[in-house]
Amino acid sequence: MNGFWTQFAFYVLAVIVLGAAFMVVSLRNIVHCALFLALAFIGVAGFFILLNADFLASVQVLIYVGAITVLILFAIMLTHKTLGAPVRQANKLSPLGVLGAVGLFLVTVLTTADTQFIARTSMQPADSTTAIAQALLGKGNYVVPFEVASLLLLAAMIGAIVIAREKDE
Amino acid sequence: MSLTGIIEAIVKGVGLPLSSVDWIVAIVVAAVLLAFTLTSVLIIVYVLRKLLGKIQARLGPMRTGKKGWAQTIADAVKLLIKEDVVPTKADRWVFLVAPIMVFVPAYMVYVVVPFGEGNRFIAKDLNIGILYIIAISSVNVIGIILAGWASDNKYSLLGGMRSAAQLVSYEVPQALAVLGPVMMAGSLSMQNIVLAQSGGLFNWFIFRPLPFLGFLIFFIASMAEINHVPFDLPEGESELVAGFNVEYSGMKFAFFFLAEFAASFTICAIAVTLFFGGWSSPIPHVLSSGGWTVAWFFLKSSALLFVLMWMRATYPRVRVDQLMEFGWKLLIPLALLNLLIVGFIVSMGGGG
Amino acid sequence: MNAITVHHYVILSAALFAIGFYGAVSRRNAVAVLMCVELMLNAVNINMLAFSRYVTPAAVTGQVFTVFVITVAAAEVAVGLALVINIYRNMNKINVDDINIMKW
DSSP states (O other): OOOHHHHHHHHHHHHHHHHHHHHHHHOSSHHHHHHHHHHHHHHHHHHHHHTTOHHHHHHHIIIIIIIIHHHHHHHHHHTOOSSSOOOOSBOTTHHHHHHHHHHHHHHHHHHHHSOOOOOOOOOOOSOHHHHHHHHHHSSSSOHHHHHHHHHHHHHHHHHHHHHHSOOOO | OOHHHHHHHHHHHHTOOTTHHHHHHHHHHHHHHHHHHHHHHHHHHHHHHHHHHHHTTSOOOOTTTGGGTTHHHHHHHHHHHSOOOOOTTSOHHHHHHHHHHHHHHHHHGGGGOOOSSTTTTSSOOOTTHHHHHHHHHTTHHHHHHHHHHHTTOHHHHHHHHHHHHHHHHHHHHHHHHHHHHHHHHTOSOHHHHHHTTOSSGGGSTTSSSSTTHHHHHHHHHHHHHTTOGGGOGGGOTTTSTTGGGTTOOTHHHHHHHHHHHHHHHHHHHHHHHHHSOTTOOSSTTSSOSTHHHHHHHHHHHHHHHHHHHHHHHHOOOOOHHHHHHIIIIIIHHHHHHHHHHHHHHIIIIIOO | OOSOOHHHHHHHHHHHHHHHHHHHHHBSBHHHHHHHHHHHHHHHHHHHHHHHHHTOSSOOHHHHHHHHHHHHHHHHHHHHHHHHHHHHHHHSOOBTTTOOTTOO
């Protein structure tokens, strides 16, 4: 991936995603945080397109931006108190948090900086949708995890409804 | 002389690097699509008002221009010069972003709509075409919730929440109904779906296995997705004082308005592509190449749009609990049944 | 810096993960903590897809794994937000420092 525009796109998207993520962790108004989270998700979908995962990019927009952000906004609106002064958003652990985050970042980057990742010179499948479908449902070995994931979603759906419903006296 | 050729010549003449040709082509295509969206909304609103008038035994707009053809232009000018009111306690940035988040997805969908044959009449034939449409349409919901929330008005918030619940509930049958044609065509790309239906009237997916069911589910779910008439409770004027867009005026209200009418043409265009053969003509090899395909596409889309407007004049509004019951208890099981049967038939070799 | 290699993506996803980690540890609002956990999961997705594309392009293992991560993240966010709503209904606050009635 050597083109000038690819690098341009990478750096622009990196600024968008990291900037939005930084806003998510530091803003006081939580609705604004949720909006910047949606922007971060859209930026990550852009990265997926740069990485030739087109099916995953649209799945990312559909599920993260279209459903999870809506869920977060609903939860914010149901647990939002309109009165009361806005409190400081960072709790007592925030210096440790900064230390931990910076430490994590440095360890990861320094470990991978010297590693040579040897690319096997094979071609990517042209149609990622068909390739994923074959892996999940066809000749790949991921049928059982696929079924387990659907059971997990069923359990999560039933659990969320049971936990969040109003107690009928 | 294709568009790319013309732009390459201009770029070489001016002296910009050759890699910017793609960008300039993209900007020009985006501008053309925006112009098409705005013009089509203009025409649709005028036709809608005249048609509603005819059905309700009255004349419709008659004063602005001969037979009232300039009515939409007058409405647009009125909306543009209106004062832009922002409520005092409203969240200014969220209030501003909400109409943008509703209009931009409605406009972005036009990238993959196949207006005609080949690569000339579609902005970009993505190989995840229909999935792109479903993904982008799901961003609408955020805009509507934010519009309801930012207006700092109880009725507006209630309208926004109801609309979001409705949109989220009807996304599922819409996506499931779309999977029928995708399975029969074997591809997510819009042009491939149209090509799989070529060859005459009875090759269209609406006449193939379990005829009409997939189309009906898709059509009804899409009407609920764009807040169209039987399902327009969130913006009903007699119910919630126009719901989530009650505090919006001027240009921001125009965005919501534009988004709704642009989306109504979009769902007709997508339904035509998926179920009615897109741009292919009903009689094979007669009038079926080049510019004639665009004519067939517009003819079919307009017919479906006429049906939508007819429903707008005919049906009363559905209550919110009836709406949720209908979506979850009737449409989703029917959509799953449709998926099962079409999948069975395709696996038996009946695909296209 | 002439081409985008896998190292660029690793640094990017490490940075995103670190920002999400900081947010999850130090935010007071429970919903905000869940939002930062979603950021961390997205960072992991970018990392896996980058490895899948640069190191083993023919096998789509990274993409399949990403599908599963997105699925599990959706399920987790749903249950987590249901819990937060329930806590709010019972205790009328979602400040994570104040929900400490199980402490001895």
